[in-house]
Ligand SMILES: Nc1ncnc2c1ncn2[C@@H]1O[C@H](COP(=O)(O)OP(=O)(O)OP(=O)(O)O)[C@@H](O)[C@H]1O
């Protein structure tokens with residue numbers, strides 16, 4: 313079974329129709345790139361997946377949790393299986409790289425003895441093992457995004473959502489981030505990346521989907537055309 | 538749930554807004570102190586009143602020559618009236634001694650039976666009932682009891698207790714409000730952290746826990762300071778006011794618990810508003 317299914321999902325804000333009958337399927341190990349101009353609804357689609365928003369109509373199913381049945385108290389458990397990454401990193405300023413990553417484990421109730429090993433492993437994966445005691449303001453943009461990536465994958469999610477992850481980075485540094493995504497992807501985590509940054513996609517083997525006028529086009533996965 | 542981590546987060550959170558936290562603890566200390574001050578006064582006045590109330594008694598003046606067996610019978614009969622604790626005989630001579638200063642040499646005072654009431658009966662109406670029981674008895678000339686002031690004491694104690702409850706309520710509301718506001722501020726200061734907690738899948742309970750701890754600590758500390766200040770004031774004025782006592786340990790403990798509870802409640806009120814949006 314796929315880990316994400318969206319069936320005829322529409323999302324309307326008052327009179328503004330952002331998504332119109334969108335259908336999408338993502339399987340384990342997929343790498344999917346989502347393009348679309350500003351305001352086309354990419355972030356909205358992401359929020360529907362981690363259930364920050366509910367669809368106006370249609371259904372979103374992630375790992376067996378369905379948007380029309382999930383209870384409020386179940387949402388945290390769904391989110392532990394999804395890593396999220398944003399353009400602005402969302403690191404906590406007064407905490408070190410290590411603390412930013414361990415935060416995600418502590419607040420989900422992981423026992424202390426498991427935390428250290430997992431955090432060090434995640435930071436090493438993104439190549440920042442040596443900067444674990446640096447604060448965000450002591451790190452470059454690319455490094456900050458790598459700390460955020462470590463935080464997103466430290467729970468070993470089945471799906472990584474990256475909303476414009478290279479928006480604040482230059483092409484070369486952005487390329488480094490995408491390379492890391494590929495490594496994460498090789499280890500089995502599916503990835504959905506929204507981006508404007510078309511040059512970044514040139515050398516990338518991935519599924520491509522495109523949002524325009526509320527409609528999703530391109531190869532949408534599964535047997536749906 | 539990882540309580541230790543939530544504790545660390547709560548302290549971290551208070552250190553981010555040290556001024557606000559200080560103001561909050563200070564305000565709570567002040568309002569609880571006012572409450573405590575009132576409690577001390579009520580407690581002492583009540584103690585004094587109870588002492589006076591212990592003197593609510595009934596005195597039955599006897600006709601001349603009630604002695605011997607008649608006297609014993611009368612005493613026994615009075616003792617059977619419900620609400621009577623004990624009956625003491627005051628002879629003419631003793632009565633004279635009691636009032637010698639005012640009355641000089643002659644002795645117009647009759648002998649009497651001083652009737653002590655059981656504690657629950659030491660009120661205006663209690664004394665009245667007992668007095669009514671004694672009046673028709675053989676050998677009794679006149680029964681006196683402090684009707685008016687006994688009733689007034691009842692009402693005074695009632696009023697003081699009501700006022701304590703009222704002040705307690707006002708102070709409670711104020712404390713919930715103050716702590717609620719401070720916690721709202723720290724919630725605001727930590728909105729990034731809350732956003733991330735929710736993103737990575739922290740439960741609502743875990744998001745709230747540090748703020749709950751924070752509110753509880755502030756309330757507890759406020760109550761602690763209030764008691765310290767009160768005790769300081771008490772130590773300062775006590776030598777001049779003999780007989781004034783401090784709050785009993787149980788009440789002090791209750792005030793600490795009350796501070797902590799108010800803090801906890803206040804924090805939940807404010808974070809609830811924030812989380813549901
Ligand atoms: N909570 C909301 N209330 C009302 N309108 C909203 C809300 N969230 C998004 N929108 C609107 O929905 C549309 C899609 O927004 P969204 O953020 O999903 O676009 P996007 O594709 O991510 O854009 P960008 O590339 O600039 O990030 C926009 O017109 C936006 O103004």
Ligand SMILES: [Mg+2]
Nearest residue numbers: 354355356475
């Ligand atoms: Mg967006």
